Amino acid sequence: xxxxxxxxxxxxxxxxxxxxxxxxxxxxxxxxxxxxxxxxxxxxxxxxxxxxxxxxxxxxxxxxxxxxxxxxxxxxxxxxxxxxxxxxxxxxxxxxxxxxxxxxxxxxxxxxxxxxxxxxxxxxxxxxxxxxxxxxxxxxxxxxxxxxxxxxxxxxxxxxxxxxxxxxxxxxxxxxxxxxxxxxxxxxxxxxxxxxxxxxxxxxxxxxxxxxxxxxxxxxxxxxxxxxxxxxxxxxxxxxxxxxxxxxxxxxxxxxxxxxxxxxxxxxxxxxxxxxxxxxxxxxxxxxxxxxxxxxxxxxxxxxxxxxxxxxxxxxxxxxxxx
Amino acid sequence: xxxxxxxxxxxxxxxxxxxxxxxxxxxxxxxxxxxxxxxxxxxxxxxxxxxxxxxxxxxxxxxxxxxxxxxxxxxxxxxxxxxxxxxxxxxxxxxxxxxxxxxxxxxxxxxxxxxxxxxxxxxxxxxxxxxxxxxxxxxxxxxxxxxxxxxxxxxxxxxxxxxxxxxxxxxxxxxxxxxxxxxxxxxxxxxxxxxxxxxxxxxxxxxxxxxxxxxxxxxxxxxxxxxxxxxxxxxxxxxxxxxxxxxxxxxxxxxxxxxxxxxxxxxx
Ligand SMILES: Cc1cc2nc3c(=O)[nH]c(=O)nc-3n(C[C@H](O)[C@H](O)[C@H](O)COP(=O)(O)OP(=O)(O)OC[C@H]3O[C@@H](n4cnc5c(N)ncnc54)[C@H](O)[C@@H]3O)c2cc1C
Ligand SMILES: Nc1ncnc2c1ncn2[C@@H]1O[C@H](COP(=O)(O)O)[C@@H](O)[C@H]1O
Numbered sequence: 001x002x003x004x005x006x007x008x009x010x011x012x013x014x015x016x017x018x019x020x021x022x023x024x025x026x027x028x029x030x031x032x033x034x035x036x037x038x039x040x041x042x043x044x045x046x047x048x049x050x051x052x053x054x055x056x057x058x059x060x061x062x063x064x065x066x067x068x069x070x071x072x073x074x075x076x077x078x079x080x081x082x083x084x085x086x087x088x089x090x091x092x093x094x095x096x097x098x099x100x101x102x103x104x105x106x107x108x109x110x111x112x113x114x115x116x117x118x119x120x121x122x123x124x125x126x127x128x129x130x131x132x133x134x135x136x137x138x139x140x141x142x143x144x145x146x147x148x149x150x151x152x153x154x155x156x157x158x159x160x161x162x163x164x165x166x167x168x169x170x171x172x173x174x175x176x177x178x179x180x181x182x183x184x185x186x187x188x189x190x191x192x193x194x195x196x197x198x199x200x201x202x203x204x205x206x207x208x209x210x211x212x213x214x215x216x217x218x219x220x221x222x223x224x225x226x227x228x229x230x231x232x233x234x235x236x237x238x239x240x241x242x243x244x245x246x247x248x249x250x251x252x253x254x255x256x257x258x259x260x261x262x263x264x265x266x267x268x269x270x271x272x273x274x275x276x277x278x279x280x281x282x283x284x285x286x287x288x289x290x291x292x293x294x295x296x297x298x299x300x301x302x303x304x305x306x307x308x309x310x311x312x313x314x315x316x317x318x319x320x321x322x323x
Numbered sequence: 324x325x326x327x328x329x330x331x332x333x334x335x336x337x338x339x340x341x342x343x344x345x346x347x348x349x350x351x352x353x354x355x356x357x358x359x360x361x362x363x364x365x366x367x368x369x370x371x372x373x374x375x376x377x378x379x380x381x382x383x384x385x386x387x388x389x390x391x392x393x394x395x396x397x398x399x400x401x402x403x404x405x406x407x408x409x410x411x412x413x414x415x416x417x418x419x420x421x422x423x424x425x426x427x428x429x430x431x432x433x434x435x436x437x438x439x440x441x442x443x444x445x446x447x448x449x450x451x452x453x454x455x456x457x458x459x460x461x462x463x464x465x466x467x468x469x470x471x472x473x474x475x476x477x478x479x480x481x482x483x484x485x486x487x488x489x490x491x492x493x494x495x496x497x498x499x500x501x502x503x504x505x506x507x508x509x510x511x512x513x514x515x516x517x518x519x520x521x522x523x524x525x526x527x528x529x530x531x532x533x534x535x536x537x538x539x540x541x542x543x544x545x546x547x548x549x550x551x552x553x554x555x556x557x558x559x560x561x562x563x564x565x566x567x568x569x570x571x572x573x574x575x576x577x578x579x580x581x582x583x584x585x586x587x588x589x590x591x
Contacts, residue, residue, distance in 0.1 A: 104463075104464055128555070132560075134334075137559065142555060181497045184496045225591050246489060300569060301568050304574060
């Protein structure tokens with residue numbers, strides 16, 4: 001059955017973010033001939049809208065006030081798009097924006113949101129949303145008693161459409177009004193070069209490293225694989241100990257990565273950690289515990305003390321690169 | 324100042340996956356034998372945030388901890404009382420059972436309105452059972468209060484609350500008027516660990532219990548009957564474990580074997 005879908009888009013450096021394009025791909029298959037709307041707010045929104053493959057209509061405002069996200073301003077604008085598109089389903093990324101907009105929009109529309117979903121289906125017009133819960137130990141499928149069905153969606157849950165057309169029509173949303181919150185300061189994390197979400201290889205260090213200094217060895221593994229290919233991540237236990245910055249945390253409350261190769265060094269593989277990396281093509285563990293949970297997800301493994309394995313691995317990787 | 328901490332009791336998320344079981348007939352988690360339920364970790368951190376503000380404000384400030392749940396949730400309340408909260412509220416009623424995030428927020432909001440003089444509410448960023456992360460925001464909508472989520476630091480001054488928030492790639496400090504709801508993340512730091520005398524003192528603090536009628540709630544608006552989101556299926560996902568361990572007499576041989584595999588699979 002045809003459904004109207006509204007995607008709450010986000011801009012990344014003036015272009016539609018990767019997750020926005022993923023959501024549009026998901027929306028076009030869900031819509032079954034219904035409309036697919038996308039909202040974009042902030043400088044460059046109208047021009048970014050043209051690249052929104054899968055959308056039939058774009059709702060935009062270029063007001064640069066929207067560049068820093070404030071929930072109340074965004075909600076007012078989105079209310080306009082909801083009114084004109086009368087969606088059956090609203091999809092939002094599980095991002096800083098989605099974590100706030102999802103619940104608040106659901107309340108304002110008298111409906112409900114399922115957070116951090118990994119798949120959404122159109123079951124003869126009834127929306128079903130499936131999401132991991134209990135730290136990834138379980139999956140739950142939800143149905144909605146109210147409409148629209150709102151879901152925030154985990155990154156990489158849909159594949160971007162390679163070809164297709166952008167929105168045929170564009171409607172203007174109102175500019176940003178007042179906000180109850182004032183942003184006093186922002187501080188960018190210094191993560192230069194390759195981002196862990198984009199890297200084809202992620203090398204991740206855990207609490208089993210025993211000390212902050214050992215992360216330099218994890219960085220060496222990444223460097224030996226190639227600075228243009230490999231990025232370094234960390235488990236929450238390592239981040240909480242202050243060994244590595246929060247921007248590099250992989251997992252349920254960190255980032256979701258789906259590289260071709262995920263190398264987990266001295267990481268136990270707790271379900272909440274795996275929530276952020278279980279979509280990787282190949283997972284490899286280095287762990288001294290034969291019973292570690294990481295093995296349930298791994299393709300290859302080395303059982304042993306990382307202090308011995310890692311220097312040998314760095315050497316072998318360098319040799320391999322030299323060939 | 325009157326600060327409220329919303330605290331939920333949950334199955335211990337550190338339960339090993341092998342002991343984690345589901346009853347598919349009732350879509351619920353079977354309590355793991357020998358593993359006690361705990362105070363959701365982020366709620367302990369939220370309590371820490373509230374207590375630090377109370378301490379900075381002096382004697383006329385108080386912290387009330389509220390939990391909606393079964394009678395066993397008193398243990399979670401007692402834990403926050405032992406940390407230094409002044410009073411506890413247990414929201415326990417058959418009518419509250421089987422609810423979703425929306426009905427949970429509705430009941431908590433009714434309790435906060437019942438208390439009457441609350442300046443700020445502290446929640447965890449998400450309850451570490453269902454991992455939803457929305458009750459704090461729904462509460463702010465229910466109450467029509469401001470909100471700031473995923474806090475790493477919280478400070479109070481001049482009727483405003485300033486919250487340092489964790490973003491995807493960095494941090495942001497926002498200032499928001501009171502009353503407000505703040506949700507707190509693990510980046511805030513560890514909660515204090517109560518000592519024996521504090522645990523003993525907590526046993527003497529009052530825990531008031533409210534049900535639907537005390538809060539003026541219609542039982543059909545809350546719990547399962549008021550829910551908008553229904554769990555239709557709860558299951559344990561399959562993981563394909565076909566791990567191949569690298570053989571070798573020395574770390575060097577094992578590492579070489581791994582590099583060969585990765586090269587053959589064109590991963591490096
Ligand atoms: C709601 C919630 C959200 C969470 N979100 C996240 C998240 O986003 N990301 C995340 O990572 N975690 C998250 N966690 C925490 C998670 O449950 C685990 O506690 C955490 O992932 C453990 O990190 P770790 O594997 O580095 O440490 P540990 O569990 O301590 O594991 C260390 C591992 O290192 C191995 N080891 C020790 N020494 C050596 C050595 N010399 N050589 C080789 N191996 C060694 C050990 O065998 C062990 O397997 C969350 C928890 C909750 C409750
Ligand atoms: N039953 C409950 N009782 C008290 N507080 C709760 C309850 N459920 C959720 N909360 C609060 O809301 C936060 C987010 O919960 P959730 O949206 O379920 O992930 C929790 O960290 C608690 O602070």
